[in-house]
Amino acid sequence: MSEKQNNVMLVGGGHAHVAVLADWITNGLPCKRASLLTPYRHLRYSGMVPGWLAGQYGRDQGVVDLAALAERAGVQLLLGPCTGIDPEARWIKTGGGQVLEYDLVSFDTGGVGRAQDLLGKDPRLLDVRPIDRFVERLEQSEEAGRIAVVGGGAGGVEIAFGLRNRQGKGSQPEVTLVTGRDGLLPNLSSAVRRKVANELIRQGITLVVVDARLEGGDLVTEAGSLEPFDMIVAALGSGAPDWPGAGGLATDAQGFISVDQHQRSISHPNVFATGDVAARQDRAVAHSGVHAVMAGPILAQNLRAVLSGKEPRRVYRPRRASLYLLSTSDGSAILSYGPFAAQGRWVAKLKHAIDNRWISQYASL
Template sequence: MVDCAAHILLIGGGHAHLAVLADWIRKGLPSARATLITPYRHLRYSGTVPGWIAGQYDRETGLVDLSSLAARGGVDLVLDHCVRIDPDARTIAGEQGRELSFDIASIDTGGVGQAAKLLGDDPRIIDIRPIDRFVDELGRHSAAKRIAVIGGGAGGTELAFGLRNAARFDRQPDIAFVTGAAGLLPDFSSAVRSKVQAELQQQGIEVIVGDASIKAGQIYFESASYEPVDLIVAALGSGAPDWPAQGGLACDESGFIAVDRFQRSISHPHVLAVGDVAVRQDRRIVHSGVHAVFAGPVLADNLRMMAAGLAPRRSYTPRWNNLYLMSTGRGEAIASYGPLAAQGRWVSRLKHWIDNRWLSQYAALAKPG
């Protein structure tokens, strides 16, 4: 049981925790005090980053004001990275040496970049995780003439299009889009892949099906060197941070926090985890921002129940399919919904409307009441 003096600690300012903050603003804080620990005052919505690269958005577009949302929700804000957790002692440690205690913890830090692990070390590599660091680092590479984008998922596809049309580079860079051995968009329909492939060809983006590696300061695609390359952008999916497993939370073989249908740790049920840092044990849910967004309200309800000393009762069930909208970097977008695909400027307008609607709801909540 959790009494009214309980302390809820939100670790990380991800998409699901945005929904938690919104819930507390609208309905009031649960019977508990709460703290959010995150290194950033703002969450950067990754969906607007390819558009920023292509000059369609300002750098500030896509920022959600976490500090104001926390203040509106009655939540203390600590600007720091979590680097250690002791789920038995119910404490965490920040990078700056501060220790925080909790009764209930919720982890939504997202995954970590894994470029060095999968490719090798090279000073030309910038990982898309964390996204804020990626945006900062990309701004220092405007002279790049030849860029390799590694990773054939939706994120890598949008970045390849965005970088080909980069508005803030000295010249339009040549792009080598390395999909990995699984090929282009392996989790999407053939209709979507066909439209994306045609658009890549039309824009002169070279597509290489195979794995990349770094050896002796050179980038190789399979066994062939592909130099010279000025910049390597890694969009290789989420890796797991080290500290959950090191702290004793049950994790899968890849280091992601193992959770039940209510997002509770299977080893420490007073710790919840959601998004790219977690993996459900009752069903397969791929790591995707769309799932973190939709799981957020469920997490908010479960935290409210647990703060009241009750068992959580809601479980996030993914839709049979989700709408994905990929910007081509030149005023159009490609839509994917199950087996269906569409392309055009109207799809780009739809993407802008959906993104803006999502961002606007948090901008409105962040304003003083």
């Protein structure tokens, strides 16, 4: 690519694109014109949502002001979702039907919710994706005395603890965590699983290790109905949006944009993708916020290289073990690092410090 490309599009206001905007603020815009297309003016950091539920944070403490960062970087902010792409003609389509042309585009839109596809339809059903919509619906919801959280990953566990300790909605609700047959935290160590299981018991959260679905207005398993519930929260991980594959981008079997070690599309060299919308083809990288955060500065350097006419060289290489800090929403937290597990208030303080440091580094810009 020639130096100073005319038109660069950042699509999605995820963790990686926040790092790109920060780079452009610090080191200057690497192109003549750049735009950010995102449905929201702010990025809500999902790791702080359980703390908000439990009254440990205010509603807007865990957000990054994308509009302010874009303005500082000299980037035009466009509000709306991406609904289509033609990578040959080099344009994307917005939810309002607008067609936006680009010379280079980077996607960090996140995945899509899978609640209705995997469970079925029900007016009580809340999907944690997108996280902003989840927060809005929770604020508008009536008091829920009995809540089911479906999903046994880290997100489901933290949401279950957060809802159990929810502040400002009357008495403490009864919470049931339905993990599915894969069980509780299947990708973490047995030591972590034991600590989480013990904490669920201590807090009075019921654990159900079977698959569930919505049928005839009930949340049911093979053994029968789990009802009654006032609210059903789905924390089932990311699904792929339809538009990348439909538009002709190379995707993996699940529909995520296939990228190389530099986060570059394997089919279109002027397309980059990071986070939950992307799938690395050189190695397995889980769809997890920790990887999106760590890959952000790498993406920023690769975009700058390409926009100056060079080949991208930086590669995000996940560590052999990732640090996970699971809030139990009662002033404590559980640490996971490979086979090692720990629990205590000091872990919660560590999580608080790391989360707030990530937020404040962008607030300072």
